[in-house]
Amino acid sequence: MKPVITAGCTLLNSIGRVVSLCPALTALLIAPPVALRAESPITITDRAVVFRHTGTDPEDPANTSGYNFGPSVAALPDGRVMAAWFASPSEGAVSQRIVQAFSADGGRTWRESTILQDFGGAADFDPSFFVAGKETFLFFSAIHPKLDVYFRRSGDSAMTWSDPVKVGQVNHTTRSNGIRLSTGELLVPLHLRGTKNGGVMKSHDGGKTWERFGAVANPEGQGGEPTIAETKSGAIHMILRTRDGQLWRSISRDKGKTWSAAEKTGLASTSCASHLLCARDGTLVLTYNPGPVPHRFPLLIRTSRDEGATWSEPTLLADRPENVGGWSICYPALTELPDGTLVAIWAQKKDSTGGLYSDIHSARITLGD
Numbered sequence: 001m002k003p004v005i006t007a008g009c010t011l012l013n014s015i016g017r018v019v020s021l022c023p024a025l026t027a028l029l030i031a032p033p034v035a036l037r038a039e040s041p042i043t044i045t046d047r048a049v050v051f052r053h054t055g056t057d058p059e060d061p062a063n064t065s066g067y068n069f070g071p072s073v074a075a076l077p078d079g080r081v082m083a084a085w086f087a088s089p090s091e092g093a094v095s096q097r098i099v100q101a102f103s104a105d106g107g108r109t110w111r112e113s114t115i116l117q118d119f120g121g122a123a124d125f126d127p128s129f130f131v132a133g134k135e136t137f138l139f140f141s142a143i144h145p146k147l148d149v150y151f152r153r154s155g156d157s158a159m160t161w162s163d164p165v166k167v168g169q170v171n172h173t174t175r176s177n178g179i180r181l182s183t184g185e186l187l188v189p190l191h192l193r194g195t196k197n198g199g200v201m202k203s204h205d206g207g208k209t210w211e212r213f214g215a216v217a218n219p220e221g222q223g224g225e226p227t228i229a230e231t232k233s234g235a236i237h238m239i240l241r242t243r244d245g246q247l248w249r250s251i252s253r254d255k256g257k258t259w260s261a262a263e264k265t266g267l268a269s270t271s272c273a274s275h276l277l278c279a280r281d282g283t284l285v286l287t288y289n290p291g292p293v294p295h296r297f298p299l300l301i302r303t304s305r306d307e308g309a310t311w312s313e314p315t316l317l318a319d320r321p322e323n324v325g326g327w328s329i330c331y332p333a334l335t336e337l338p339d340g341t342l343v344a345i346w347a348q349k350k351d352s353t354g355g356l357y358s359d360i361h362s363a364r365i366t367l368g369d
Contacts, residue, residue, distance in 0.1 A: 041368030056355030058090035130178035176227035195224030
């Protein structure tokens with residue numbers, strides 16, 4: 001069953017914005033067929049700016065919050081929503097640190113940002129969360145002095161944090177949120193630097209110790225920035241970033257110990273991170289950039305109610321604010337609130353001869369029946 005492009009255009013424009021989707025539609029046309037459901041039960045109810053850049057000069061060391069990227073989001077045990085991202089003059093600067101902001105109204109508005117993690121003289125980046133009962137985990141990567149993965153934990157909804165603990169995954173990075181399995185075990189996705197070997201770290205003892213499993217990649221050896229979700233059947237789905245214009249998928253049926261050979265999802269995508277979430281009702285939610293490569297816009301969202309066998313038509317989550325070059329609308333993350341509302345977060349980046357800057361945006365989303 002081939003995608004119905006006319007229906008897709010109608011849905012993508014249904015929020016009342018005039019957008020140019022030629023690249024995205026081209027990518028859909030050349031992609032392998034993907035099974036689609038006609039409806040798109042997704043409604044975006046609120047939009048907000050989490051943080052606006054404070055400078056545009058990537059060479060200015062004082063410009064500590066001009067470039068804001070790689071956001072993650074979590075619903076905390078105390079009911080607040082927490083966002084975190086890395087900020088610097090430009091990506092990888094030694095002054096790069098991880099900052100945080102909180103929302104007390106379900107992501108409708110955001111309070112002033114503060115520093116969450118900063119090794120000082122080293123680049124901290126790629127924060128990711130997961131919440132396990134009353135405990136919140138923060139995973140991140142840092143070049144300190146070698147690239148490795150670290151984690152911190154909080155038992156009071158991010159009011160205080162433990163000191164960073166090095167995991168011992170040299171030359172690896174995290175990106176997408178971890179999950180607590182139905183068994184109580186903890187999984188955190190990670191990959192080998194260079195968009196390679198997607199896998200997971202697993203803990204059987206509440207996060208005291210971690211073991212690495214999986215090295216999933218497409219035939220060209222690409223499998224970066226994995227994002228994972230456990231479905232109602234107990235299977236764990238992993239979506240992978242590659243450089244061939246496709247999203248790839250792997251499935252584990254033994255709680256993350258072994259993974260199936262990577263296969264194409266049929267969803268066209270640029271080379272960029274996506275985010276997969278399984279809502280409490282069993283709906284899989286996927287947000288990603290459809291491409292074509294190298295375009296990182298628009299940002300789409302789809303749902304599946306049959307564990308990824310079919311997907312809804314895409315709904316537009318965000319696009320460039322103007323139809324000119326240099327924009328990237330990318331690196332999304334999702335979390336689910338107690339009432340079933342989803343909060344999405346992403347980066348809106350502009351790179352041009354006039355400067356470099358990036359803001360963090362969010363939206364509240366409801367899923368229909």
